[in-house]
Amino acid sequence: MEPRRTSIASVIDQMPLGPYRIGIVVICFLMILMDGFDTQAIGFVATDIASSLEIPIRAFGPVFSAGLLGAMMGAFALGPLGDRFGRRWMLVGSAITFAMFSLLTPHAASFSSLLHLRFLAGFGLGGAIPNLLALSSEYTPRRIRGQLIGLLWAGFPLGGAIGAVTGAYLVPRLGWPALFYVGGSIPLLLAVLVAWALPESLHFLIRQPDGQRKVAAIARRIAPESQAGQIFYPDSEGQLGHLPFRHLFSGGRTASTLLLWIAFFMCFLLLIVLVLWTPALLRQAGIGGSQAVLIVGLNNLGSVAGTALSGRLVDRFDPHLILPFLFVAGAFSVGAFGYVTDSMMLLELLAGLSGFFLGGGTSGLLSVAILIYPSGIRATGVGWAMALGRMGQVTGPLIVGVLIANGLTISSIFLCCAISALCAASAAALLRLSRSPAE
Numbered sequence: 001m002e003p004r005r006t007s008i009a010s011v012i013d014q015m016p017l018g019p020y021r022i023g024i025v026v027i028c029f030l031m032i033l034m035d036g037f038d039t040q041a042i043g044f045v046a047t048d049i050a051s052s053l054e055i056p057i058r059a060f061g062p063v064f065s066a067g068l069l070g071a072m073m074g075a076f077a078l079g080p081l082g083d084r085f086g087r088r089w090m091l092v093g094s095a096i097t098f099a100m101f102s103l104l105t106p107h108a109a110s111f112s113s114l115l116h117l118r119f120l121a122g123f124g125l126g127g128a129i130p131n132l133l134a135l136s137s138e139y140t141p142r143r144i145r146g147q148l149i150g151l152l153w154a155g156f157p158l159g160g161a162i163g164a165v166t167g168a169y170l171v172p173r174l175g176w177p178a179l180f181y182v183g184g185s186i187p188l189l190l191a192v193l194v195a196w197a198l199p200e201s202l203h204f205l206i207r208q209p210d211g212q213r214k215v216a217a218i219a220r221r222i223a224p225e226s227q228a229g230q231i232f233y234p235d236s237e238g239q240l241g242h243l244p245f246r247h248l249f250s251g252g253r254t255a256s257t258l259l260l261w262i263a264f265f266m267c268f269l270l271l272i273v274l275v276l277w278t279p280a281l282l283r284q285a286g287i288g289g290s291q292a293v294l295i296v297g298l299n300n301l302g303s304v305a306g307t308a309l310s311g312r313l314v315d316r317f318d319p320h321l322i323l324p325f326l327f328v329a330g331a332f333s334v335g336a337f338g339y340v341t342d343s344m345m346l347l348e349l350l351a352g353l354s355g356f357f358l359g360g361g362t363s364g365l366l367s368v369a370i371l372i373y374p375s376g377i378r379a380t381g382v383g384w385a386m387a388l389g390r391m392g393q394v395t396g397p398l399i400v401g402v403l404i405a406n407g408l409t410i411s412s413i414f415l416c417c418a419i420s421a422l423c424a425a426s427a428a429a430l431l432r433l434s435r436s437p438a439e
Helices: 008-014 018-044 046-052 061-085 088-107 111-138 142-153 155-174 177-197 211-222 244-249 254-284 289-316 319-335 344-372 375-405 410-434
Strands: none
Touching: 008 211, 018 046, 018 061, 018 088, 018 111, 018 142, 018 155, 018 177, 018 211, 018 254, 018 289, 046 061, 046 254, 061 088, 061 111, 061 254, 061 375, 088 111, 088 177, 111 142, 111 344, 111 375, 142 155, 142 289, 142 344, 155 177, 155 289, 244 254, 244 375, 254 289, 254 319, 254 344, 254 375, 254 410, 289 319, 289 344, 319 344, 319 410, 344 375, 344 410, 375 410
C-alpha cells in the first residue's frame, strides 16, 4: 500500500503543543535566559572589573563591544551553518563555547586578555540565538508562532534581571568573579541537555538518507495516536541550494531584509546601551551602585512583560502597525530618562516603561523575521538580522564612551539614544510597504 503523503508542517499545525514540544520550548527558553544573563553580567560589574584591572571606566567601551563583536561574528557564521549542517549540534557547540570563556573571564590578567575572552564568549552567544529561534519555530503551530517567539525572547531580559539580582547578592559577598562562575557553569549543563533531549531541525532531517524514519518518529511523539509510520513526508519547500544567504534577497524579500537589518541595528544599539552603560552613568550622577543595578533590573522586568505580550499582538494584529508605536513610545521613555535622576520613583517608572516598549518592539521584530523567511533559510535570515543587531550593540557602547569623553551630560546622552528608537520605528513602519511572502 502506497504510504499517504502529508507535510510534517500540517502535523505540527494541527496538534496542540503537548509535553514533547513544551520540553523543546523550555530548553530553548533556558538557553536564551543564560544568554541574557551572560551578555549583561559584564555591565553590572564593569566598575569593579575596571578597578581590579586598573582600567578607567571611560575606557571600558571596548570591553563591552568585544563580547558584542564576537556575538555578531557568531551570528554571521553559525546561523547559516545551522541551516546547512543541522541546528542541534551548533547549539551544543555554542553553549560550550560561551560557557568556557565566561568561566575564564575572572582570570583575565590584563585589559588585552579581557578583550579576547569577552570576544570568544560572545562568539558562542551569537551563534546560539538564531539557531534556537529557527529550531523552536519549526516545532510551533503557525497560529501561535509569534506568541511563542515573544515568550522565548522574554528569557533574554529575564536573564538580565536575574543577573542583576544575583549580582546584587553575590558580588558584595563573594566578589565579581562569582557572577561569571554562575553564568558559565549552567550553560555547560544546558549543552548536555541540548545534546540529549533536543531534536534536530525537521528541514535538515527530511533531506537525510533516513530522514523519513526520523521525521516519522518525531511525528509519533507529537501525535502519539497517529499512524505516522505509514505516512510519507514530502519536502514541501524544495532545495534552496548551498548559499542560503542569497535567498534573503530573492522571492521579493530584498526590501524587507534591508529594513529588518536597519530596525535590528537601531533597537539592539539602544537596548545594550541601556543595560551596559546605565549603571555607570547613574553612579556618576550620584546614585548608589545597588540602586543603579536595581534600575537596570526594572528595565529588564519591563522588557520581560513587553516581549511576552508583543508576540500575542503580532499574532492577532498587523505587526507593521504595532511595532512603530512600541518604538516611538520607547523613544519618549528613554529621552526623558536623563532628566529625572533626582527622583528614584520616576527613574524606576521610566526604566520599566522603556523596557516594556523596547523589549516588545524587539520581540515583535523577531516574530516578523521568523514569518518572512521559510524554514530552509530561517536560521540564516534570523542570524543575519541578529548579526546586524549585534553590530549595533558593538557600536552603541563605543558611541556612548565617546559622548562621555566629550563631556556630554547624562540627559543629552539619553536624548541621543532616543533617536535610534525613532529610526527603528521608521524602518518598522516601512516594512508594511514591502511585505514578503511568509512561509
